[in-house]
Structure formats: C-alpha cells, structure tokens
Amino acid sequence: MGEKALEGTKVLEYASSVSGPYCSKLLADLGAEVIKIERTGGGDEARRRGPFLNDIPNPERSGLFLYLNINKRGITLDPKTQTGRKIFLELLRWADILIEDKPPKEMEELGFTYENLKEVNPALIMTSITPFGQTGPYRDYKAYNLNLSHGAGAGYLTPGGSPNLEREPLKGGGLFDDYTAGLSAAVATLAAFYYREVSGIGQHIDASKQQSVMDYDRVELDMYPNTGVVRTRLKGKSLGGAMTRCKDGYVMPMALLGPQWDAFIDFLGNPDWGEKAESTGLTATLEPSEEFSRHLSEWMSSRTMEEVYHGAQAKRVPMAMVSSTADVMNSPQYKARGFFTEIEHPEAGRLKYPIAPYKFSETPSVVERPAPLLGQHNEEVFSRLLGYTRGDLVRMREAGII
Amino acid sequence: METNKRPLDGIRVIDFSQVWAGPYATLLLALMGAEVIKVESRKRIDGSRLSSLTTGQRFSGFDSSTVYNELNLNKMDICLDLGQPKAIELAKRLVTISDVALQNFRPGVMDRLGLGYEALSEVKPNIIYLSSSACGSTGPERAYAGYAPGFASLSGLASLTGYSDGPPFTMGGRIDLISATTSAFAIVAALNYRARTGEGQYIDLSSSESISVTIGDVLMDYTMNRRSRRRDGNHDEVMAPHNCYRCKGEDDWISIAISNDEEWRAFVNAIGNLDWARDEKFQDAFSRKQNEDELDRLISQWTINHTKYEVMDMLQKAGVAAVPSFSSEDLFNDPHLKERGFATELEHPIMGKTTVLSPPWKLSATPARITRHAPLFGEHNNYVFGELLGMSQEEIETLMEEEVIH
Numbered sequence: 001m002g003e004k005a006l007e008g009t010k011v012l013e014y015a016s017s018v019s020g021p022y023c024s025k026l027l028a029d030l031g032a033e034v035i036k037i038e039r040t041g042g043g044d045e046a047r048r049r050g051p052f053l054n055d056i057p058n059p060e061r062s063g064l065f066l067y068l069n070i071n072k073r074g075i076t077l078d079p080k081t082q083t084g085r086k087i088f089l090e091l092l093r094w095a096d097i098l099i100e101d102k103p104p105k106e107m108e109e110l111g112f113t114y115e116n117l118k119e120v121n122p123a124l125i126m127t128s129i130t131p132f133g134q135t136g137p138y139r140d141y142k143a144y145n146l147n148l149s150h151g152a153g154a155g156y157l158t159p160g161g162s163p164n165l166e167r168e169p170l171k172g173g174g175l176f177d178d179y180t181a182g183l184s185a186a187v188a189t190l191a192a193f194y195y196r197e198v199s200g201i202g203q204h205i206d207a208s209k210q211q212s213v214m215d216y217d218r219v220e221l222d223m224y225p226n227t228g229v230v231r232t233r234l235k236g237k238s239l240g241g242a243m244t245r246c247k248d249g250y251v252m253p254m255a256l257l258g259p260q261w262d263a264f265i266d267f268l269g270n271p272d273w274g275e276k277a278e279s280t281g282l283t284a285t286l287e288p289s290e291e292f293s294r295h296l297s298e299w300m301s302s303r304t305m306e307e308v309y310h311g312a313q314a315k316r317v318p319m320a321m322v323s324s325t326a327d328v329m330n331s332p333q334y335k336a337r338g339f340f341t342e343i344e345h346p347e348a349g350r351l352k353y354p355i356a357p358y359k360f361s362e363t364p365s366v367v368e369r370p371a372p373l374l375g376q377h378n379e380e381v382f383s384r385l386l387g388y389t390r391g392d393l394v395r396m397r398e399a400g401i402i
Numbered sequence: 403m404e405t406n407k408r409p410l411d412g413i414r415v416i417d418f419s420q421v422w423a424g425p426y427a428t429l430l431l432a433l434m435g436a437e438v439i440k441v442e443s444r445k446r447i448d449g450s451r452l453s454s455l456t457t458g459q460r461f462s463g464f465d466s467s468t469v470y471n472e473l474n475l476n477k478m479d480i481c482l483d484l485g486q487p488k489a490i491e492l493a494k495r496l497v498t499i500s501d502v503a504l505q506n507f508r509p510g511v512m513d514r515l516g517l518g519y520e521a522l523s524e525v526k527p528n529i530i531y532l533s534s535s536a537c538g539s540t541g542p543e544r545a546y547a548g549y550a551p552g553f554a555s556l557s558g559l560a561s562l563t564g565y566s567d568g569p570p571f572t573m574g575g576r577i578d579l580i581s582a583t584t585s586a587f588a589i590v591a592a593l594n595y596r597a598r599t600g601e602g603q604y605i606d607l608s609s610s611e612s613i614s615v616t617i618g619d620v621l622m623d624y625t626m627n628r629r630s631r632r633r634d635g636n637h638d639e640v641m642a643p644h645n646c647y648r649c650k651g652e653d654d655w656i657s658i659a660i661s662n663d664e665e666w667r668a669f670v671n672a673i674g675n676l677d678w679a680r681d682e683k684f685q686d687a688f689s690r691k692q693n694e695d696e697l698d699r700l701i702s703q704w705t706i707n708h709t710k711y712e713v714m715d716m717l718q719k720a721g722v723a724a725v726p727s728f729s730s731e732d733l734f735n736d737p738h739l740k741e742r743g744f745a746t747e748l749e750h751p752i753m754g755k756t757t758v759l760s761p762p763w764k765l766s767a768t769p770a771r772i773t774r775h776a777p778l779f780g781e782h783n784n785y786v787f788g789e790l791l792g793m794s795q796e797e798i799e800t801l802m803e804e805e806v807i808h
Contacts, residue, residue: 134764147658147724325620339611
C-alpha cells in the first residue's frame with residue numbers, strides 16, 4: 001500500500017457550487033492533485049450556502065463547501081485580467097485534466113474554448129459540466145439543482161405513488177441531482193484519462209447535466225418511444241409502493257422474489273391476511289393490495305424501525321428502514337466500515353465527514369487536507385509551482401488578480 | 403479529431419451481475435468500448451429479461467424485454483450454470499483473459515462458488531474485481547439484502563424526499579443506476595492505477611453509502627449542528643422562490659429558482675412588473691423566504707396563464723433559471739435534445755425498431771457510442787467459448803448437453 005489510485009494526476013478545477021467540485025472531489029479523494037480556482041472576492045458559491053457551523057454564516061464554515069473540497073488546494077484568480085489569464089494558462093500547462101462548469105458563452109468570451117486550450121496543452125482533457133451541454137438551443141440556459149431535477153424528467157416522476165396529479169412534482173432530497181451529474185462526468189473523465197495513458201491523446205468531454213440525470217431514468221423514459229407509455233408520479237406499480245409507517249418512522253419491505261415473499265409472510269407470523277407466493281419467480285405483488293397494506297400498517301404500528309429492519313433481515317427478508325440523517329450518522333454499519341473520518345479544519349474545527357462509498361484493497365481513499373481557506377494556497381502555487389516572487393504576489397493581490 | 407476508437411477499447415469485463423445496479427455499471431463501460439461478457443444461465447436468468455421491476459410488466463420469452471435492452475446494450479452474453487464445477491473452471495478461464503470482473507450477489511455467495519477475489523486473483527493476479535452489495539461486504543449488516551428502494555431508505559435520501567406533510571419517497575429505480583455509476587467510476591479509477599503500476603485490486607462497494615455521499619451537505623448539517631433535516635417538497639433552505647408552478651395545460655409545471663436579488667429583479671421585470679411583485683415583502687432574499695407561501699401562490703397565479711415553454715423562454719431570456727418539469731414525452735420531442743442527438747434508434751432482432759438514450763456525454767476524440775442491441779440469451783456462446791477460449795464445436799456441444807453451458 002502507499003501509492004494512491006490517481007497519484008500524480010494533475011487536475012485544475014475552474015468550477016463552483018456542486019457538480020464540478022464534486023466531480024473533482026471524487027478524483028481528489030483517490031489521490032489526484034487538485035488545484036481549485038476560486039474567483040477573487042467571494043470565492044466558490046458554495047461558501048455562501050449552508051449548513052454553517054452553529055448556523056452562523058461564514059464563508060470558511062459552510063458544510064457544503066467543506067465537504068466538496070477536501071483534499072484540494074485552493075487559489076484565487078481572476079482570469080478576466082491579462083495577468084490572471086496568463087497564470088490560468090500556466091496552470092493549464094501543468095494540468096492533465098481541466099474540470100470547468102462555466103456557461104459556454106463565458107468560456108468563449110474568455111477565449112478558453114477547447115480548441116484554444118489544446119494549443120497550450122495538446123494532451124489536455126477538458127471536462128465541461130454544464131446544465132444543458134455545449135451545443136443546442138438551451139446551451140446557455142441557467143439551471144440550479146431544482147431545475148435540473150425537473151428538466152431531466154426525474155421531478156415529473158416524484159413522488160411516485162401520488163393519488164392524483166393535484167400537487168406539484170418534486171425534486172429529490174437535498175442537492176441530489178447536482179451531485180449525481182458530477183458523478184457521471186467523473187466516469188467519462190477517468191475513461192478519457194485512461195485513453196490518454198495508453199495513447200497520449202487528450203480530448204474534450206461535453207457533459208450535459210440534463211442528459212446525465214436523464215440517463216439514470218433511461219428505463220422509465222425510454223418506455224415512451226418504445227411503448228407509448230408516459231410514466232408519471234401517479235399511484236401504480238412501483239418499487240416504492242410498499243413504504244409502510246411503523247411506530248417511530250417508515251420501513252421499506254422489498255420482497256420481490258417468491259421465496260423472499262414467503263419469508264416475509266413468515267416474519268409477519270403467518271397471519272391469515274398474508275398469502276404465500278404462488279411462484280418462485282418475481283412476484284406480482286410489488287405493490288401489495290389495499291387490504292394487505294391495511295393489515296400490514298396495523299402490524300407495523302406497534303413495532304419500531306430498528307426492530308423491523310433487523311428482525312426481517314435476520315429472516316432473509318429484504319427490508320430497509322428509512323434513516324434520518326441522524327440515523328445515518330450514527331449507523332453502526334457505516335461506522336464499522338469506516339465511512340466517516342474526522343478532519344481538522346483551521347476555521348471549522350474537528351468535524352466528522354462522510355468519505356467514500358467504496359473500499360479499494362490497494363489504494364484506499366485518503367484524506368490529506370481539509371478544504372482550503374479562500375486563497376490559502378496562492379503562495380504555494382504561484383511561487384513554488386509557477387515561480388512568481390513574493391513581490392509579484394503582493395502586486396497581483398493589489399491589482400485584484402488573485 | 404473524432405476517431406472510431408473508444409476510450410476503453412481493449413478492456414475486457416466479465417460481468418456476473420444482474421438486474422439493474424450491476425448491469426448499468428458495465429453498460430457505461432461498454433458504451434466506452436470495453437468488451438463486456440455477461441454470464442447468465444437458464445437457472446439464473448437476469449430478472450430484467452422476464453419482467454419490469456417498476457411496472458410489473460412481464461415479457462414473453464427471454465429476448466423481448468425493453469428493460470433488459472436498455473441496460474445491456476453493446477454487451478455479449480453467455481450461459482454458464484455456476485452450480486457446476488466445470489462451469490466454474492470455464493468462468494476462471496475467462497477471467498484469465500479479462501481485465502475486470504464485477505458481481506452483485508449477496509456478500510459471500512461468490513466466495514462459496516469459488517469465484518471470490520482470492521480465487522480469481524490466483525488465476526489472474528492483476529484482475530480488478532468489484533463487488534457491489536446493499537451495505538458492503540464488511541460490517542454487522544453485510545449479509546443484509548436490498549434493492550434500490552432500500553439503498554435510498556438507508557442512505558438518508560428517502561427521508562429528505564417528498565412533501566413536508568407526506569411520506570418519504572425512495573426515488574425509484576434510478577437509485578440503482580447511480581450506485582452503478584459509482585461502481586463504473588471506481589473501476590475506471592482502478593484501471594488508471596493498473597495502467598501505471600500493473601496492479602489490480604479488490605473494490606468493495608456499498609450501494610447505500612453510494613447514495614449517502616450525494617447528500618453530503620445535509621449530513622454535514624448533522625455533524626455541525628446536530629440537525630436532522632426533513633423533507634420539504636421543492637423548497638430550499640435559503641432560496642425563494644424555489645418551486646414548481648402549474649402552467650396552462652394538463653399536469654404542466656415550470657420549476658423556478660431564484661438565488662439572489664439580481665435574479666429577482668430580472669424576474670419581476672420579465673413578468674411585466676406586476677404590482678404584487680414590487681411589494682417590499684419580496685425585495686430581498688430573507689423576506690422572500692419569510693413570505694414564501696404567499697410568493698408561491700402569487701407566482702402560480704401568473705404561470706397558470708402561460709405554457710411551460712412560454713415561461714421558460716421568457717425567464718431564461720432574462721437570466722432566470724426556469725425549466726419545465728419535463729415528462730418523457732416532452733423530452734423525446736424537445737428541440738434541444740434532438741439537436742444534441744440524445745437518442746439512438748437501433749434494430750433489435752426480436753423487438754424490431756427500438757429507441758434508447760444515447761451516451762450522456764460527448765467525447766471529442768473517442769466518442770462513446772451504441773454499437774448493438776442487448777444480446778439475446780446465450781447469443782455469444784460460440785464466440786466466447788470457441789474463439790476466445792479456443793474450444794472446438796464438439797466440446798461446446800458436449801458442455802451444452804451436460805448443461806454446463808446452459
């Protein structure tokens with residue numbers, strides 16, 4: 001052990017908020033060297049969003065920013081100034097991968113198109129993560145996480161099991177879709193980087209957040225062109241249909257196969273309202289009958305989530321409890337797997353962070369540094385990496401370039 | 403310059419996974435050029451050949467499932483009854499000529515079959531082996547079984563999704579595909595490591611954890627403030643307006659999100675400076691959030707007079723984030739997506755003409771692309787056992803009679 005999966009991979013991040021920074025965080029956590037460019041003045045948008053430590057807004061104490069930017073070095077730079085532009089291009093020469101999320105029009109105005117940038121660094125991999133991609137009539141349209149969720153068709157299906165269409169369709173919890181769009185772009189980025197390792201050839205990746213999120217629903221969405229069925233959030237057969245309230249929350253039974261269903265009926269104590277499955281294949285009871293559901297709710301109402309979750313699983317019934325974030329942070333399973341790591345940050349102190357959902361036997365995820373303070377690594381990057389003097393730095397700071 | 407090459411050309415993947423979460427991971431690799439060999443058998447057929455987990459629809463035979471087609475494009479398919487020792491030997495021989503192996507059995511099953519990481523790394527020392535399971539293969543809940551709704555439930559995401567006065571929602575099958583994308587990411591990272599060092603490795607992925615990382619900021623709220631957030635529809639912690647508003651039409655909605663005063667002023671201007679919009683109770687972010695219910699009601703009274711497309715055009719021109727809540731029908735008729743070539747038509751030998759989403763990213767030098775329909779059941783037995791493993795037709799037929807290749 002010792003070497004990291006992406007050791008020596010140099011990433012320049014010119015991105016803000018969630019999707020772009022999450023894409024490069026995935027690389028940073030596996031050992032890539034990431035230099036994050038923040039704008040002069042306020043820095044990354046995420047610094048102005050909560051949660052804040054003790055609920056007191058402070059750009060160095062945003063949980064969103066701290067989480068998304070561990071393991072990165074941070075600099076401030078205004079590439080719109082002449083010197084800022086020169087430095088950006090120097091960093092680009094250093095980098096293997098550029099991850100950016102600016103509106104296509106803005107990158108064109110800066111002269112930072114892939115065509116131009118590859119003149120500076122011919123083997124560059126440039127990943128552009130934008131709401132609607134680099135081409136097409138919506139390419140410069142704006143979309144926050146909410147708009148992405150709805151614009152990709154996911155919102156229209158949420159929440160499934162609705163009794164009618166009176167209420168508005170919903171986004172997923174938190175900033176879910178912004179994260180998953182960044183994840184999708186990270187797969188393409190590393191595939192392109194692999195290709196570069198074997199061929200020496202770089203390229204531009206146009207990652208449309210809309211298409212990335214749509215792809216997660218490809219099974220549902222493609223029913224329309226192939227069968228004419230338009231899926232909606234209306235109640236009907238759906239994997240989520242069996243959600244049941246219990247004493248202190250909700251549980252999710254998932255007995256999809258005949259033997260699982262029979263084990264479920266056993267777990268319920270073989271009541272006369274629960275019939276065993278007729279087949280051993282997939283059961284048709286993805287969404288149980290109303291009568292069964294009524295009895296099940298009654299049965300569950302005197303039992304706790306933990307009791308049902310562990311009790312059912314002990315009998316090999318696929319079952320989950322609907323964990324609150326407190327439950328997640330205190331999960332014995334997550335703790336046993338080392339899903340959390342404590343990280344010391346100069347402004348936010350020592351805090352527990354969720355890290356990676358995978359364990360690599362040879363190249364585990366690493367936490368080498370907390371998220372950077374605004375401009376924390378200016379001196380290190382500009383002086384040591386690029387060779388500017390302290391005097392240069394002072395003058396650049398005064399000119400608002402860094 | 404665009405070429406016919408794809409980024410993962412030359413990589414071979416042996417895929418023991420089934421249903422949704424494993425197959426989408428190898429689909430992404432296959433779109434990027436990896437040769438994916440899927441292992442099934444009559445005794446253990448991929449359930450998505452038979453029925454849809456989300457609609458309950460049953461498909462006739464093994465080769466008419468649209469769900470299977472969606473998740474297994476570009477792949478090859480062989481049938482091996484892994485209950486037989488000879489099949490295990492063949493699977494191992496395939497592993498020796500592969501780069502990646504992937505499986506999503508309940509932890510422990512592959513070890514018992516003799517196809518665990520230990521066994522496979524003996525025959526192929528630099529194999530990259532990924533196991534994906536509901537809770538991961540270590541820890542007290544390692545043997546627990548689950549599907550997509552379970553990952554969403556355990557991850558914390560379901561508790562955050564839904565109306566404030568309604569039940570939690572598990573977000574459907576897409577959760578499997580997100581877990582799968584995490585698997586694909588881990589595999590390409592390991593391929594990069596192997597390209598540099600020659601070393602393979604074992605990767606143990608927890609599907610529940612793969613969803614928890616997508617609510618990292620909400621988990622940080624607990625870490626920082628001991629707050630366990632609850633679901634609140636489309637609303638945001640600070641932004642307002644931040645909701646879906648009904649438009650002219652049937653079940654037609656527009657999502658509007660405004661993050662600062664500049665966008666608010668652009669919004670007010672774009673909707674024609676209506677009196678209510680100039681009220682001082684909406685003039686800064688704090689006030690808008692304070693009066694959000696009233697604000698939502700007033701905006702709806704405006705949007706209801708316009709189509710969702712009119713609202714999008716009007717507001718986007720003004721620099722305001724407004725995007726319809728698109729249905730699948732809307733998406734497949736959308737001029738933007740059409741211009742981007744978002745869908746691919748292909749011919750399936752049983753189903754005829756089918757339409758599937760194109761790869762979500764555009765790679766300029768080595769585009770990911772769809773090269774063929776999902777394999778018919780056992781379609782590549784001859785190629786894989788004959789050409790790749792060099793077995794004679796006679797040997798293959800004998801193994802078929804013995805129901806090893808089955």
